[in-house]
Amino acid sequence: MTPDWDSLTRFAIALAYESAAAILPYFRRNAEIEVKDGPVWDPVTEGDRAGERAIRRMIEERFPDHGILGEEYGVKEARSPFTWVLDPVDGTHAFVCGMPTWATLNGLSYAGRPAVGLMNQPVVGDMFYGNPAGAWHDYRGATSPITSRRNVTLEQASIGTTAPELYRSTENQRRFQALRARARLTRYGGDAYFFCMVAAGHIDIAMDCGLQPYDITPLLPIVAGAGGAAAEWTGGDLARGGNVITAGSEALLAEALAVMSG
Known part of the structure; x- marks a missing residue:
């Protein structure tokens, strides 16, 4: 049976709003920064962690059989073809610098392939999302379909x-x-x-x-x-x-x- 992509996309949107509420209290507050091990300066804040906790909690309550792969809290193995892939604050460098170019990313893979995806920037009010039926931009509640630019060399x-x-x-x-x-x-x-x-x-x-x-x-x-x-x-x-x-x-x-x- 074909998954209900519309319903799953609406759930991805709900995740974005929930994570925004958890993350925004840490933005431009000079929150404490930790640095992950690695070859480059890779900061993480409590905003990252709070956002992912909020998303994971909603997924586990609504879809307990779905897997989860998140940047901050790792892997929960799936008991179905679905896995949610999460980056609560993509662009943490921008986040810690107070620039509104970071975003929350949440996506859904089906049988190992990306199927639903969403990017949310709650300070600006930009939300972009896509699924097998198309892609859309929601700017502060006004939603319209989007298409890429063609015939460009x-x-x-x-x-x-x-x-x-x-x-x-x-x-x-x-x-x-x-x-x-x-x-x-x-x-x-x-x-x-x-x-x-x-x-x-x-x-x-x-x-x-x-x-x-x-x-x-x-x-x-x-x-x-x-x-x-x-x-x-x-x-x-x-x-x-x-x-x-x-x-x-x-x-x-x-x-x-x-x-x-x-």
């Missing part, structure tokens, strides 16, 4: 990526610089927002290195629902994260990948 394209220094390997830096040199415009610092801007038709390419599943799984149904395309540029499985590039059309994605491959 690479020379006409705008690119969004979090930061150039995150392309740490020589090969990834070469690929990124080759693409950037061909495009019209490159912007930095948008984190998950850039992927939603591709879906909404405001930019043409969004890309980032070294993503975890919870960084990208919730965004892929938004891009796909809007008519965009995505790839892991080393050939890996998109649902597992990695080096991800999305574009407003299959043709632009193919052109970008050709340039990056040399």
